[in-house]
Amino acid sequence: MAILTNNTKHCSKCKELKDLTLFNSYKLSNGTIKHRSDCKACRSINQKLRWKSKVRTEEDKLLASNKAKQWAIINKSKQQAYQQAYRSTERGKLKARESYNKFKSLGITKLQTKKAQRKLVDNLSDGYIKGLFRNRVNSLNYNEVTPELIDLKRKQLKLYRDVKKKTNTCS
Numbered sequence: 001m002a003i004l005t006n007n008t009k010h011c012s013k014c015k016e017l018k019d020l021t022l023f024n025s026y027k028l029s030n031g032t033i034k035h036r037s038d039c040k041a042c043r044s045i046n047q048k049l050r051w052k053s054k055v056r057t058e059e060d061k062l063l064a065s066n067k068a069k070q071w072a073i074i075n076k077s078k079q080q081a082y083q084q085a086y087r088s089t090e091r092g093k094l095k096a097r098e099s100y101n102k103f104k105s106l107g108i109t110k111l112q113t114k115k116a117q118r119k120l121v122d123n124l125s126d127g128y129i130k131g132l133f134r135n136r137v138n139s140l141n142y143n144e145v146t147p148e149l150i151d152l153k154r155k156q157l158k159l160y161r162d163v164k165k166k167t168n169t170c171s
């Protein structure tokens with residue numbers, strides 16, 4: 001049994017005698033340091049429960065998802081680190097396995113989709129070129145990309161690729 005000293009305190013929730021460092025502290029305006037009545041572990045459990053029981057509308061969810069996306073754009077390296085950490089957790093591994101199984105059940109392997117994508121790019125398919133107009137060049141709608149426009153773009157891309165090949169063999 002732990003000995004009651006100035007550095008320990010009973011948690012109001014779990015009633016355990018714990019070290020003061022295991023309680024969140026706050027400062028009063030007169031400078032005195034106070035500790036919360038419940039310990040960090042109890043507080044964390046409580047907060048998780050409150051978060052889970054919170055009722056969210058579709059609008060709330062959309063707002064939160066947009067906020068997260070924006071944050072990820074601004075903090076790219078942080079986001080990548082978080083993602084890496086998540087992938088190494090049990091939950092992250094489970095989610096990865098789930099999506100892999102979903103993929104597998106459709107009879108598609110990753111290599112196949114990569115190969116299929118590669119083929120579309122190599123052959124300068126209509127769909128690939130349409131995608132370029134939509135994503136990068138000037139965000140046209142699909143129905144605004146005419147066959148003539150696609151043909152022109154295809155010629156331009158072929159030219160670029162030929163030039164690139166030539167400069168590669170020269171250097």
Ligand SMILES: [Zn+2]
Nearest residue numbers: 011014039042
């Ligand atoms: Zn506690």
